[in-house]
Amino acid sequence: xxxxxxxxxxxxxxxxxxxxxxxxxxxxxxxxxxxxxxxxxxxxxxxxxxxxxxxxxxxxxxxxxxxxxxxxxxxxxxxxxxxxxxxxxxxxxxxxxxxxxxxxxxxxxxxxxxxxxxxxxxxxxxxxxxxxxxxxxxxxxxxxxxxxxxxxxxxxxxxxxxxxxxxxxxxxxxxxxxxxxxxxxxxxxxxxxxxxxxxxxxxxxxxxxxxxxxxxxxxxxxxxxxxxxxxxxxxxxxxxxxxxxxxxxxxxxxxxxxxxxxxxxxxxxxxxxxxxxxxxxxxxxxxxxxxxxxxxxxxxxxxxxxxxxxxxxxxxxxxxxxxxxxxxxxxxxxxxxxxxxxxxxxxxxxxxxxxxxxxxxxxxxxxxxxxxxxxxxxxxxxxxxxxxxxxxxxxxxxxxxxxxxxxxxxxxxxxxxxxxxxxxxxxxxxxxxxxxxxxxxxxxxxxxxxxxxxxxxxxxx
Numbered sequence: 403x404x405x406x407x408x409x410x411x412x413x414x415x416x417x418x419x420x421x422x423x424x425x426x427x428x429x430x431x432x433x434x435x436x437x438x439x440x441x442x443x444x445x446x447x448x449x450x451x452x453x454x455x456x457x458x459x460x461x462x463x464x465x466x467x468x469x470x471x472x473x474x475x476x477x478x479x480x481x482x483x484x485x486x487x488x489x490x491x492x493x494x495x496x497x498x499x500x501x502x503x504x505x506x507x508x509x510x511x512x513x514x515x516x517x518x519x520x521x522x523x524x525x526x527x528x529x530x531x532x533x534x535x536x537x538x539x540x541x542x543x544x545x546x547x548x549x550x551x552x553x554x555x556x557x558x559x560x561x562x563x564x565x566x567x568x569x570x571x572x573x574x575x576x577x578x579x580x581x582x583x584x585x586x587x588x589x590x591x592x593x594x595x596x597x598x599x600x601x602x603x604x605x606x607x608x609x610x611x612x613x614x615x616x617x618x619x620x621x622x623x624x625x626x627x628x629x630x631x632x633x634x635x636x637x638x639x640x641x642x643x644x645x646x647x648x649x650x651x652x653x654x655x656x657x658x659x660x661x662x663x664x665x666x667x668x669x670x671x672x673x674x675x676x677x678x679x680x681x682x683x684x685x686x687x688x689x690x691x692x693x694x695x696x697x698x699x700x701x702x703x704x705x706x707x708x709x710x711x712x713x714x715x716x717x718x719x720x721x722x723x724x725x726x727x728x729x730x731x732x733x734x735x736x737x738x739x740x741x742x743x744x745x746x747x748x749x750x751x752x753x754x755x756x757x758x759x760x761x762x763x764x765x766x767x768x769x770x771x772x773x774x775x776x777x778x779x780x781x782x783x784x785x786x787x788x789x790x791x792x793x794x795x796x797x798x799x800x801x802x803x804x805x806x807x808x809x810x811x812x813x814x815x816x817x818x819x820x821x822x823x824x825x826x827x828x829x830x831x832x833x834x835x836x837x838x839x840x841x842x843x844x845x846x847x848x849x850x851x852x853x854x855x856x857x858x859x860x861x862x863x
Contacts, residue, residue, distance in 0.1 A: 412453075413441050441453040441454075445473055457819060459841065462821050462830075462833070466636060469751075469836075470751065471834040493731055501733040501737045502733065505743075508743050518710040521708070522703065522705045522732075524704060524727065525561070527563045529692065529706045530561045530630070530667075533663060534552065534565045535725060536712075536723075550625065553586075553618070553628070554587075556591050558665075559632070559637035560632075564583060568586045572637075587617065593641045594644055595778065603646075611654065623660065626658065626660050628662070629655055629660055629663065633648070634683075636668035642783070643683075663690075664685075667704070669682075671746065672746055672751060674785075675760045687709075691705075691707075695742075703739055755784045759785070763785065764783060774853065776862055777791065777792070778792030779798075810859070811829055811853060829853070
């Protein structure tokens with residue numbers, strides 16, 4: 403299916419403008435300029451159309467963010483009403499506004515009762531940047547100013563600013579900017595398929611968690627502020643840790659008085675079938691970084707949610723917190739976020755992911771790919787999943803050129819009309835939470851075409 407694009411400019415003209423003025427994200431801009439990017443022009447539900455009229459089923463919900471799908475009139479109307487009433491005001495001058503207060507009332511009604519305060523930002527990267535200052539300020543207030551060190555994980559992702567990229571463990575990002583900053587260190591990732599060796603998943607999960615304990619003891623517990631991690635690794639490959647991992651991580655953090663900080667920028671707002679991914683994995687973080695699904699990507703917004711003990715300490719004992727962002731709690735973003743959360747709740751979308759469509763997606767993926775010669779492992783829950791490419795499933799032997807193979811599969815996916823993402827040796831998907839059974843069938847069928855074509859090119863089919 404194609405759709406015409408009514409505009410005075412051609413695709414090539416947009417590509418030339420892009421090449422002339424933009425440095426786009428995580429790519430070789432010179433190479434992209436020669437190739438020319440796809441120019442996306444329209445979205446509705448789970449579908450996108452480019453300026454040439456080609457239709458794509460968006461299996462990545464943008465960048466894990468359009469949880470409610472494209473083109474929702476209720477969110478558009480919420481933005482319009484707020485723009486007409488109060489297009490902007492700040493929270494610097496002893497002021498606030500109704501939209502941000504209504505949003506926070508809704509947000510904390512969805513969170514477990516252990517959370518009380520939020521610092522709004524414009525993105526997940528900013529939320530994790532704010533995390534660094536907020537955690538250090540908390541320990542100052544608590545009379546433990548020596549607790550400065552953050553522990554992250556190799557191959558974790560927490561954003562693209564100096565601080566958030568330091569918290570993350572992406573080596574290629576660290577190489578471009580003398581990162582990480584001081585007092586940020588990393589431990590191994592709980593990626594059993596790649597690093598588990600002869601250990602069972604349960605043994606490996608426990609071993610990975612104990613790396614945190616060893617690191618805390620090596621650094622000194624009085625020096626360690628927080629452990630920062632995604633409940634499941636998103637940009638690192640939708641890697642789900644073994645079930646033994648998070649209970650041991652929580653035990654260690656509590657034993658050594660280290661804050662447990664969950665980056666839920668991807669996992670939050672229904673992605674796993676729970677409102678927040680830490681609920682799916684059964685642990686209780688001290689902070690929760692949020693963004694993406696907060697507004698379903700309709701407008702930029704993020705935030706750092708604080709536990710009651712942190713929030714009350716900062717408010718009752720902290721005095722002035724020298725922090726602020728011009729657009730934090732922006733009234734239009736807050737209005738859109740509120741409309742988004744209301745729709746996710748009132749239409750039962752999160753519950754449907756948990757009890758119906760999420761189960762359907764995960765079951766169908768395993769039925770289709772469990773015995774595929776290119777696939778060594780299938781992971782996921784709710785509306786998030788990963789297909790692990792491997793050379794030999796029994797020995798978990800990965801391809802030396804796995805990133806090239808998954809990139810090729812991703813490219814074929816575009817040709818077949820589906821958007822899925824490649825990350826190292828894994829093909830990952832995270833469709834909108836509103837996707838139907840029929841659309842899931844289409845997503846999986848087109849993904850299989852892409853995987854099959856890739857397998858044929860290397861002689862596995």
